[in-house]
Amino acid sequence: MGTGSDDDERSFFSEAPIRPAAKARTLDEKPHYLGHRDRLRERFSAAGGDALPDYELLELLLFRLIPRSDTKPVAKALLSRFGTLAEVLGAPVGLLQEVKGIGPAVALDLKVVAATAQRMARGEVRGREVLSSWQQLLDYCRSAMAFEEREQFRILFLDKKNALIADEVQQVGTVDHTPVYPREVVKRALELSATAIILVHNHPSGDPTPSRADIEMTKEIIDAAKRLGIAVHDHIIIGRKGYSSMKGLLLI
Structure with a gap:
C-alpha cells in the first residue's frame, strides 16, 4: 500500500488527458x-x-x-x-x-x-489613329508613368493620319520638376517627320492638376511647333488616381 503522496501522484496522472502526438506529414501528403x-x-x-x-x-x-x-x-x-x-x-x-x-x-x-x-498596352495604340483610341492611349500612359517616383516628360509623335510613329521619354527629372526644352521637342518631331505631337508627363505626388509652370511650358512648345507646321493636340498629366487634359481644361 502506497503513501498518500503516491496516491496523489497516481490520481494526477490518471486524470490528465492523453494528448495525441503531433502528426508528422508523410512523404505523400501535400501542403x-x-x-x-x-x-x-x-x-x-x-x-x-x-x-x-x-x-x-x-x-x-x-x-x-x-x-x-x-x-x-x-x-x-x-x-x-x-x-x-x-x-x-x-x-x-x-x-x-x-x-x-x-x-x-x-x-x-x-x-x-x-x-x-x-x-501590350503600347501595342494597342501603335499604328492606330490615336484620337479615336483615346482611352487605350490613356491606359497605356497610366501603366507606363503613373507610379514612377520621378517626373518623366514623354512625347507621342504622330503622322499626318494621327497614327503613333514613336513614343519617347525626353527627360527624367526630380520628384516635382522636369526640365523641358521646346527646341529639342520640335527638333525631334522634325527628325521623325511627325506632323503632330501629344505631350505627357507624370506627377509623382499623385495630383494631376497642371501647375502654372506646366501651362507656360506647354504654350512655349505650342508656339515653337506652330511655326514649323507641327500641331500639339494635348498635354496630358498623369497621376496615380487619374489624369488631366490641358485641352479638356481649356488651358491650351
Whole structure:
C-alpha cells in the first residue's frame, strides 16, 4: 500500500488527458495550399480574370514566382501596402522587397510582368489613329508613368493620319520638376517627320492638376511647333488616381 503522496501522484496522472502526438506529414501528403492553387486555377480557367478579385489574380501570378509557399498572405500584404494591382506592379523593386515574402528575384519578376503589360498596352495604340483610341492611349500612359517616383516628360509623335510613329521619354527629372526644352521637342518631331505631337508627363505626388509652370511650358512648345507646321493636340498629366487634359481644361 502506497503513501498518500503516491496516491496523489497516481490520481494526477490518471486524470490528465492523453494528448495525441503531433502528426508528422508523410512523404505523400501535400501542403494545404496546393489544393487551393488547383481550385483557383480552375476558377480562372472557367470564368477568366474578371471573375477574380485583385488578390486572387495576384496569387495566381505568385504561384509561379513562389512555388513552395502559401501565396495568399503575400498577395494580401502587397495590396495592403500599395493599394491596387496596378500599384503593386508599378512599385519600385526596393519597396516591393520590403514586403515579407518578396525577395530580389520575385521583385524583379513582378517588374518583368509590369513591363510586359506596358508593352501590350503600347501595342494597342501603335499604328492606330490615336484620337479615336483615346482611352487605350490613356491606359497605356497610366501603366507606363503613373507610379514612377520621378517626373518623366514623354512625347507621342504622330503622322499626318494621327497614327503613333514613336513614343519617347525626353527627360527624367526630380520628384516635382522636369526640365523641358521646346527646341529639342520640335527638333525631334522634325527628325521623325511627325506632323503632330501629344505631350505627357507624370506627377509623382499623385495630383494631376497642371501647375502654372506646366501651362507656360506647354504654350512655349505650342508656339515653337506652330511655326514649323507641327500641331500639339494635348498635354496630358498623369497621376496615380487619374489624369488631366490641358485641352479638356481649356488651358491650351
